[in-house]
């Protein structure tokens with residue numbers, strides 16, 4: 001099993017590059033953002049709680065996200081490997097992921113970190129907000145909070161993977177194909 005974490009600030013292109021990675025490597029994709037948005041769409045009580053956090057640009061609790069990730073991985077134990085997109089977002093989630101994968105005798109092979117300047121993130125997210133209807137992409141104050149949460153809470157996850165010798169930084173500006181080319185060089189599967 002080959003598992004890859006795609007990491008970066010909001011708007012860095014994680015979802016965009018995941019689509020190309022799935023196509024090339026046949027890995028099974030898990031976007032925690034997508035799973036959370038599906039829960040919101042279901043109209044459940046849990047979905048309402050998640051909605052209020054996402055619309056403020058805050059993270060959902062580790063426990064809630066971990067439960068969703070575990071259910072997904074256990075359901076797909078025969079996968080060739082996974083792309084974890086937007087997960088882990090805290091050091092606690094990263095430690096938990098290592099433990100959970102070791103239960104099925106596997107581990108994260110590589111962490112791809114997309115590096116994009118803040119100004120470009122704001123441009124991309126506001127432009128997606130105009131077409132996607134995503135509330136968290138339409139308000140600059142919420143976007144700024146997401147970037148702050150990334151720097152304060154999520155960035156230490158990079159150090160976690162650096163210490164494990166698994167982090168690869170990728171320059172995240174350029175065309176989608178140019179960035180994908182840099183990623184495939186790093187993955188070298």
Ligand code: B4P
Nearest residue numbers: 010011012013014015016032033058059060086089124128
């Ligand atoms: P996500 O869905 O992960 O949202 P995101 O960080 O904005 O990333 P996304 O994948 O959507 O965007 P991308 O970088 O591809 O999370 C949403 C929320 O859910 C979080 O804020 C949090 O509240 C919650 N959540 C999710 N996971 C969680 C976790 N593990 N723990 C706790 N809470 C969690 O950016 C794409 C945009 O840029 C697109 O519009 C694309 O067209 C554009 N783009 C991409 N590449 C480009 C390029 N090369 N040039 C120009 N534009 C480009």
